[in-house]
Amino acid sequence: MxxxxxxxxxxxxxxxxxxxxxxxxxxxxxxxxxxxIRAIIATPHNMPGKGCPARxxxxxxxxxxxxxxxxxxIPVELFRGTEYYYxxxxxxxxxxxxxxxxxxxxxxxxxxxxxxxxxYIQNAVKAIRGAGYYPVIAHVERYERLMEDLETLSxxxxxxxxxxxxxxxxxGGNGRRTREKVKRMLRMGLVDVIGTDAHSDRxxxxxxxxxxxxxxxxxxxxxxxxxxxxxxxxxx
Numbered sequence: 732m733x734x735x736x737x738x739x740x741x742x743x744x745x746x747x748x749x750x751x752x753x754x755x756x757x758x759x760x761x762x763x764x765x766x767x768i769r770a771i772i773a774t775p776h777n778m779p780g781k782g783c784p785a786r787x788x789x790x791x792x793x794x795x796x797x798x799x800x801x802x803x804x805i806p807v808e809l810f811r812g813t814e815y816y817y818x819x820x821x822x823x824x825x826x827x828x829x830x831x832x833x834x835x836x837x838x839x840x841x842x843x844x845x846x847x848x849x850x851y852i853q854n855a856v857k858a859i860r861g862a863g864y865y866p867v868i869a870h871v872e873r874y875e876r877l878m879e880d881l882e883t884l885s886x887x888x889x890x891x892x893x894x895x896x897x898x899x900x901x902x903g904g905n906g907r908r909t910r911e912k913v914k915r916m917l918r919m920g921l922v923d924v925i926g927t928d929a930h931s932d933r934x935x936x937x938x939x940x941x942x943x944x945x946x947x948x949x950x951x952x953x954x955x956x957x958x959x960x961x962x963x964x965x966x967x
Contacts, residue, residue: 734769735939736963738833739814739840739869739895739926742937743792746775747782749930756796758932760805766940768927770808770967772833774840778816786831789813810834810967814869815841817855825862832864836966838893842869849876849883856892867893870928872900878912884921893923893962898942901925917950925958 741749742759750756763771773793776782784792789811797809813831815821824830825839832839839859843852852874859866868887871894872878877887888894896913903910916922925946929937939959946955 734960735767735943736770736772736960736967737763737768737927737929737937737939738772738812738867738924738963738966739774739897739928740771740937741773741775741814741928741930742771742809743773743775743789743796746784746788746792747778749775750932753796753799755932757799757803757805759929759937760796760800760807762932763927763929763937763939764805764807766938767943768807768937768939770810770963771937772810772812772963772966774812774814774833776816777813777821778842781816786829789831808967812840815839817841817843822858822862825859825864830864833867834967837864838867838966839864840869840895841866843874845873845875847874847876849880852877853883853887853890856887856890860891865891865893867895867924869895869926870897870900872896872905872909872913872916881915881919881921884916885919888921888923894921895924895926896922897928898925898939899928901942902945917946920954922958924962 742756744750744753744756793811812833900909900913927937
């Protein structure tokens, strides 16, 4: 697979605050294809207030969307996943083997509160590793206290975590200050994977092409390949 792989997408209809309908999900897939994406890992929220769908619900929604995409001749592959808001309940799910990792891997997409303490995130990484999984920290650029300390970020990666950054943040869509921090992470090789975190077919759509073009201009092609599809290909 040479196309890009989006490992963070709220594309499944009606499960969280992402896509609201099958038509919107199909439009998101069309946009993704135009953006060069050839595979998407669907990652509905598991977070009180945004949705906590059961594994069976996710699998059923995934199969429905796959069938609709095939019927509409949209050549983008779909894989299952979940974005977990980390809490004790999530750790219990993982320990019991009832979690939903990314694709066919042992990687789990995890998010935190934006003001979460560094120590809490470090302890979460240890706990997830202890449950037999490797955490992929979603949109890491949002966590203000963690981003203040790149040494801690590096240490978290050495513990087995991967760091995911949103495509929009690379281009400044989440503010200049965030963009500068992301650029510093990229220069240091601390970013592991880029995702769209798409929620709709509008402003928060699965836009990746402009980000990819920028990255290939600024950083070594081998590194950018790993960010956009190389690493994620191992998880499908």
